[in-house]
Amino acid sequence: EAGVTQSPTHLIKTRGQQATLRCSPISGHTSVYWYQQALGLGLQFLLWYDEGEERNRGNFPPRFSGRQFPNYSSELNVNALELEDSALYLCASRDKRGRDTQYFGPGTRLTVL
Amino acid sequence: GENVEQHPSTLSVQEGDSAVIKCTYSDSASNYFPWYKQELGKRPQLIIDIRSNVGEKKDQRIAVTLNKTAKHFSLHITETQPEDSAVYFCAATNAGGTSYGKLTFGQGTILTVHP
Numbered sequence: 001e002a003g004v005t006q007s008p009t010h011l012i013k014t015r016g017q018q019a020t021l022r023c024s025p026i027s028g029h030t031s032v033y034w035y036q037q038a039l040g041l042g043l044q045f046l047l048w049y050d051e052g053e054e055r056n057r058g059n060f061p062p063r064f065s066g067r068q069f070p071n072y073s074s075e076l077n078v079n080a081l082e083l084e085d086s087a088l089y090l091c092a093s094r095d096k097r098g099r100d101t102q103y104f105g106p107g108t109r110l111t112v113l
Numbered sequence: 114g115e116n117v118e119q120h121p122s123t124l125s126v127q128e129g130d131s132a133v134i135k136c137t138y139s140d141s142a143s144n145y146f147p148w149y150k151q152e153l154g155k156r157p158q159l160i161i162d163i164r165s166n167v168g169e170k171k172d173q174r175i176a177v178t179l180n181k182t183a184k185h186f187s188l189h190i191t192e193t194q195p196e197d198s199a200v201y202f203c204a205a206t207n208a209g210g211t212s213y214g215k216l217t218f219g220q221g222t223i224l225t226v227h228p
Contacts, residue, residue, distance in 0.1 A: 004156075031214060033214060033216070035216075035218075041220065042119075042202060042218040042219060042220045042221050043157070043202065043204075043216070043218040044218075045215045045216060045217065048214035048215060050214070055214055056214050056215050058215065090156065090157070094214075100145050100147075100162070100164075100206075100208045101147065101159055101162065102147075102159075102216060103159070104149075104156040104157045104158070105156060106155070106156045107156060
């Protein structure tokens with residue numbers, strides 16, 4: 001069974017630009033979560049998508065947004081990039097059928113210059 | 114909202130010793146508590162989890178205990194090996210509540226096991 005995949009592995013942008021990060025969940029998983037892991041910090045919850053809908057949102061500004069496609073893959077968009085957005089962005093997926101475990105992808109390292 | 118505190122931030126042990134990492138949570142409605150291990154440059158991997166209807170769970174050298182009254186849970190690793198060296202994160206959520214899906218993580222513990 002293939003795990004959660006993310007692309008790109010690394011992304012370098014300049015301040016003010018937009019970044020788009022992508023995530024493909026484990027086959028059969030309908031829930032996708034996004035977390036930000038800044039250097040030296042723990043994981044901060046960003047967004048949760050399930051069945052194509054945004055279900056929950058963390059304490060991040062509206063310039064962090066995303067969507068989930070009919071095949072349950074997901075996209076995270078960060079507009080008007082700021083230097084402090086530099087972090088590892090992790091996607092996780094979950095099978096809602098009786099399990100709570102979230103499985104993480106390898107992450108996208110976003111660097112804002 | 115939920116707040117999770119994790120201690121210690123760094124832990125250094127000799128191979129063969131035990132390691133204990135402790136977390137406290139603030140939301141009494143939290144009922145699912147996973148632990149993740151993250152090796153350098155790799156994704157977080159679930160190593161063990163516990164639900165609020167049990168007080169302890171073991172898996173080989175790893176165990177987790179939960180005290181709902183005190184709102185704290187701990188990870189115990191026995192007979193540590195160098196390959197246990199990693200960052201360990203605890204997390205909490207109210208599975209089934211409105212915050213379901215939002216894992217709140219502790220700040221992480223850097224565990225170093227010296228040969």
